[in-house]
Amino acid sequence: MTVNQIIGDSKNQIFANLGKHFFAWMMAANTSKYDKIVSDRKRSLFANLQGKVLEIGPGTGSNLPYYPKDIHWIGIEPNPDTHSSLHKQAAKLGLKIDIRIGSAEWLDAEDNSIDTVVSTFLLCSVPNIDYTLQAILRVLKPGGRFLFIEDVAPPQGSLLRQIQNTVSPIWKAMGDGCHPDKETWIALGKAGFSSINYERFDAQLPIVTPHIIGIATK
Template sequence: MPKTPSQTSTAWHSPQWYQRFFAWAMATAAQGYETKMADRKRQLFSHLQGEVLELGPGAGPNLPYFKPEIHWLGLEPNPYMHPYLQQQADSLGLNIDVQTTTLADIAIPDNSKDVVLCTLVLCSVPDLESTVQDILRVLKPGGQFLFIEHVMAPAGSFLRRVQTGLCPLWQVIGDGCRLDRETGKVIESAGFAKVDYQTFEAPVPIAVVKPHIIGAATKAS
C-alpha cells in the first residue's frame, strides 16, 4: 500500500496531477483502514517523546497519537499532502514542522532523534537498505525506529508469486510502491541492537498488501 510519492530525488517521479490526486486519496479514502488500525497504532506510539522524525507522514493519519510536547519533524516529498497535514495538526493543537524533502536529501545530524517512525513508506523508497541505514544513523543511542509496513508473503506461497507478477504494474499505479519487499529482514540485518516485530494480515480488501509487519527496532545505547 503506497503512502507517499518518491522518497529520494532518484525515485519514482509522478506528474503534479497525480500527486494532487494521491494526496486527496490518502486524506479521504484511507479512513476505514485507519479506524481498524487504531488500536495497533495507539500501542505502538504510546511512549513517543522528545525529538521525533516521521518519514512520509502523508495526510497525517498518525498525528492523533502524538502528544503536544514532542518535537515533530515530518519529511513529506509530496507538497500537496502538506495542507492536509497542517489541517490535521491544527485540529489537534499540534505544532509541526514539515519539509518537502526525503531522508536521503536532507542533512539531519547523526544521533539526533529519539524516535524515527514510518507507516507504509518503506515500500516505495528506491533503496530500502540505504534508507534503513540512514534511520539508524540519525537515531540517538538507545533510540527507536517504529514501523508498520506491508511486505512480501512467505516464500513458496501462491500470494508471493502473485505479488512478484504484479509488482511492475503495481509500481506504476501505486506511485512507486513495491510488492516484493522483505522489509523485516532488511531491518533485522541493519545493525540495530534489538528488533521486535510481528506479522499480521491487515484490514484491507486487496490481498496483495495484506501481509503487514508492525514493530520497533532499538539502536544500541
C-alpha cells in the same frame, strides 16, 4: 530528443499519473477499513513517545492524532502540496510541527539528534531500503527507536506471493512506487540495529495484506 521519444515520455507520464490516481482511489476506498484495523495498533505503538520524533513521509497527517501533544515533531515530506493539510491537522490537534523537505534516503536532521523515527506504509516504496535504514540509524540517538508499520511480502510459495510477484511491475507503476513483494524484515535485520521486535498482522487490503509492526532500537 526525437518526436518518438517525446511521445513515449508523454505516454509514460500519462500512465504514471493514471496509476497514481488509481492508487489514491483504491487507498481512499479502503481507508475506513484500514484505519479500524491499525488504529489500536498505532495508539499502542505511539503511546509513550517523547522528545524529538521524526516521521518520514507523513503525507496529510494520518498519524498526527496518535501522537502525544508535548513531543517535538519533525516531518520529512517531499511533496509540498501536503504541507498545508499537515499544518491544518496539527493546528486542530494543538500539535506544534516542523515540516522539512527531504526524502527517506536523505533526512534533514543532524546525526544522533532524534529520539524516535516513525514510518508507516512507506518502506515498500523507497528506491533503496538499505540507504533509508542507514539514514534512520544516522539521525537516531544511541538507544533511539525506529517505529514502523509496513506492508511486506507473504511467505515464499504462497498463492499471494505468486500473485504479488506477477503483478509487482504493474503495482509499482500504479502504486506510487510500492513493491508489494518487498522482504522488509530481512533488510531490517541486516541494517545494524541493536535489537528488532516485530509481529505480523493481516491488514485486509488488496494485494498488500501482510503487514509487520514493530520497534528497532539503535
